[in-house]
Amino acid sequence: MFADTPKPPYYTVIFTSVKSDQQQGYSDMATNMWNLAHQQPGFLGAESASADLSITVSYWKDLDSIKAWRNNAEHQQAQKMGKEQWYNAYKLRIAKVERDYQFARL
Amino acid sequence: MFADTPKPPYYTVIFTSVKSDQQQGYSDMATNMWNLAHQQPGFLGAESASADLSITVSYWKDLDSIKAWRNNAEHQQAQKMGKEQWYNAYKLRIAKVERDYQFARL
Numbered sequence: 042m043f044a045d046t047p048k049p050p051y052y053t054v055i056f057t058s059v060k061s062d063q064q065q066g067y068s069d070m071a072t073n074m075w076n077l078a079h080q081q082p083g084f085l086g087a088e089s090a091s092a093d094l095s096i097t098v099s100y101w102k103d104l105d106s107i108k109a110w111r112n113n114a115e116h117q118q119a120q121k122m123g124k125e126q127w128y129n130a131y132k133l134r135i136a137k138v139e140r141d142y143q144f145a146r147l
Numbered sequence: 148m149f150a151d152t153p154k155p156p157y158y159t160v161i162f163t164s165v166k167s168d169q170q171q172g173y174s175d176m177a178t179n180m181w182n183l184a185h186q187q188p189g190f191l192g193a194e195s196a197s198a199d200l201s202i203t204v205s206y207w208k209d210l211d212s213i214k215a216w217r218n219n220a221e222h223q224q225a226q227k228m229g230k231e232q233w234y235n236a237y238k239l240r241i242a243k244v245e246r247d248y249q250f251a252r253l
Contacts, residue, residue, distance in 0.1 A: 042165055042200060043238045053161065053242050055204055057194050059148055061252070088163050090196040094148060098161055098202060130251040132149045136159050136242035145236040146167070 044086025044100050049138045051085055052101045057094060058131035067127045070119050081110050100138070107135060150192025150206050155244045157191055158207045163200060164237035173233045176225050187216050206244070213241060 060067070078084055078099060083106025087099040101107045110116060123131070166173070184190055184205060189212025193205040207213045216222060229237070 043163055043236070046240075049240075053240065055159065055161070057149055057204070088200055088202060090198040090200050090202040092196045092198070094194055094196050096194060096196040096202045096204060098163070098204070124250055124252075128250065128252070130149070130249070132247065132249045134152075134155075134159065134244050134247045136244040138161075138240045138242040140241045141239065143236070143238045144230055144234065146230075146234070 043143075044088050044098075046085050046100045046138075046141070049141055051138050052103060052107060053136050053138050054099045054101065054107060055134040055136065056097045056099070056131060057133075058097075059094060059129045061127055061129045063126045065126070066122070070122065070127075074116060074119050077113070077115060078110060081113070082106060084110070104135070149249075150194050150204075152191050152206045152244070152247070155246055157244050158209060158213060159242050159244050160205045160207065160213060161240040161242065162203045162205070162237060163239075164203075165200060165235045167233055167235045169232045171232070172228070176228065176233075180222060180225050183219070183221060184216060187219070188212060190216070210241070 075087070075089075078087060083102035085100040085102060087097060089095070089097040101110070181193070181195075184193060189208035191206035191208060193203060195201070195203040207216070
């Protein structure tokens with residue numbers, strides 16, 4: 042359920058978005074991008090939840106891995122369609138994970 | 148809609164959780180904690196979305212602000228009840244935001 046990330050440090054991209062009312066093709070593209078991201082070098086996992094606001098948090102080995110994914114040709118096409126159609130707005134933050142903690146019920 | 152965070156650097160806490168089937172009192176406490184967090188020194192904003200997985204991302208001026216919030220008495224009580232009742236599991240990551248980007252439709 043949670044991304045099974047290694048011991049820090051590693052990087053995260055926090056992608057927060059508000060969808061538009063034009064969602065044709067979004068779901069297929071989102072599935073494709075989710076799968077494609079999982080095949081990228083340096084990809085460590087991702088977590089996603091969607092309500093009024095959608096939040097997708099992905100985890101990466103380093104900034105170079107994030108840059109390579111940003112420049113991936115299929116991903117670039119998805120980004121273009123996102124701006125043209127699917128999103129009213131989004132915000133993306135790149136951060137370096139320094140610590141983590143977890144809890145699980147016995 | 149998005150947290151109106153300042154120019155990086157600042158800190159983020161990514162809190163990912165899976166709820167239990169015991170949710171009595173959760174909603175009130177979540178609202179209280181959301182409001183209380185907004186009154187803390189160094190608090191910069193928060194974003195939340197909930198599906199199978201719940202993700203809450205909060206933003207903070209520095210690590211000291213995060214530590215003070217962790218040690219807040221009311222928050223400690225909420226954490227205790229979270230572990231006893233409301234969460235089956237959670238994962239918390241502390242990261243330093245280095246860059247951000249945004250898009251908004253004209």
